[in-house]
Amino acid sequence: MRVFNFSAGPATMPLEVLERAQSELTDWRGSGMSVMEMSHRSPEFVSIAAEAEQRLRSLLSVPDDHAVLFLQGGATGQFSGVPLNLAAPGQPAAYLNTGSWSKKAISEGEKYADVRVVADEKASNYASVPDEGSFEVPGDAAYLHYTLNETIGGVEFPYVPDAGDVPLVTDASSTILSRPLDVSRFGVIYAGAQKNLGPAGLVVVIVRRDLLDRARADVPSALDWKAMDAADSMLNTPPTLAWYLVGLVLEWVEQQGGVEEMGRRNKAKADLLYGAIERSDFYSNPVQERARSWMNVPFLVPDPALEKPFVAAAAEAGLSGLSGHRSVGGMRASIYNAMPIEGVQALVDFMTDFEQQNG
Structure with a gap:
């Protein structure tokens, strides 16, 4: 008997997806093997990966000038990945602080960039977000980062911040696919899968291609967006089962409307x-x-x-x-x-x- 699972993540998944995965677990579509056993270079898995990317692009209306990456390390990995891919050493990077996950992103960002917290909701006890237009983003900032939804505090932005000409970056882990989002307004969107996308073990990064050349020379390969894009997110062995399940969830979202x-x-x-x-x-x-x-x-x-x-x-x-x-x-x-x-x-x-x- 299944319960109603209100966990924040790993979170509940559609029963139809779980049953579909169960039916294909030992033999994916007549291949004679499980997705867990396939080479990530095989035609079978390459088709699974390509289909998942196309479905995500279609559902979110991702522009052609944005790359879509399926990576490991969760959103926490991207707390480091963002400054390593976008900021030169010592370059200012602007952040909005609205709670626990913002603070974690800021803490990691400070290891690699000159972090400027341009708005902090400490006075509200992190029970709100800054008023629209109430903060200024330095013109020389590498990016403006904000957490679209604070999973712990239950705080969510009702608007998309205006960063001017500075690339806008958001952690959308809790909100991706939950309603329409204008991807074209963002330089980078990243989202851990374990809430609305699928199981834990995978993070999706949507990045504007003109930003891919900003990575510093010493960025670790596993966090290097340009290298991962060139390798179709398979510079290393990807989380194949999680990627497959994300594809099934995306198909389910399509079927729901x-x-x-x-x-x-x-x-x-x-x-x-x-x-x-x-x-x-x-x-x-x-x-x-x-x-x-x-x-x-x-x-x-x-x-x-x-x-x-x-x-x-x-x-x-x-x-x-x-x-x-x-x-x-x-x-x-x-x-x-x-x-x-x-x-x-x-x-x-x-x-x-x-x-x-x-x-």
């Missing part, structure tokens, strides 16, 4: 859950309304002593993964593409019952 339909569903799920929190005197959400995430919804109860009983009772009711991140506590429901609205409704019903019993 694309990112426009994902956006409609995700807004409905977020409205349902936030509405339940707002109507309650028992639950609260710490994020300013304009910056509330569609994907990660943190919520609190009046007494922290009730958090563990809530999570335990929810698990018994088939609602898994609701503990808040260890750094902030509380509860958190991650409601990515593969979470059906029935799961959110089941959570809302449970929250109502728990409030009645403990309020």
Whole structure:
């Protein structure tokens, strides 16, 4: 019996995808072998990889002047990959700080560039994002980096920042494929797969090709976007099973109606859950309304002593993964593409019952 899995990542995946992978696990389409056993240079796997890239390009309307890379190391690897590929040693790099993942990106960036934090939401306790147009990006900055969605804090940008002529870079791990995104506005988009794209073990990097010549000479090969692009993301042996599963998820998104339909569903799920929190005197959400995430919804109860009983009772009711991140506590429901609205409704019903019993 499958539960409703609200984990932040590795996260729930579409059941149809898992069943399709199960049916092909030992014999991929008559090849007599599993995808896990194939040479990444074989015609079979090359076709899997090419199909996944084409589907991602189609779903996100990726312009031809952007390369699409399927790499290892997760988004954390790209915290280093971004400055190593875009900034000369000592060159300024601008960052927006909106929470835990922004801070990690900044910390890694400081190893390789002159990081300038041009906006910091510390005053809001990282419960919001900077007002649009409230910060200035140095003209000599190598790039402006921001975290589109803070998975831990449940904070999300409702707008795309204006970086002027400076390349705009975003960590879109929690939001990619969740609704339409104008890729043409970005120099670089990177996203760990384990939320909306597929299983853990792979990161997608979408980079404007005119930026590929900026890499410093000592960038490690595994992080070198230009080298990876020239090798079709196969400079080393790629995470073949994860890449294959991402392709199946992309096919599933197409079948559901694309990112426009994902956006409609995700807004409905977020409205349902936030509405339940707002109507309650028992639950609260710490994020300013304009910056509330569609994907990660943190919520609190009046007494922290009730958090563990809530999570335990929810698990018994088939609602898994609701503990808040260890750094902030509380509860958190991650409601990515593969979470059906029935799961959110089941959570809302449970929250109502728990409030009645403990309020």
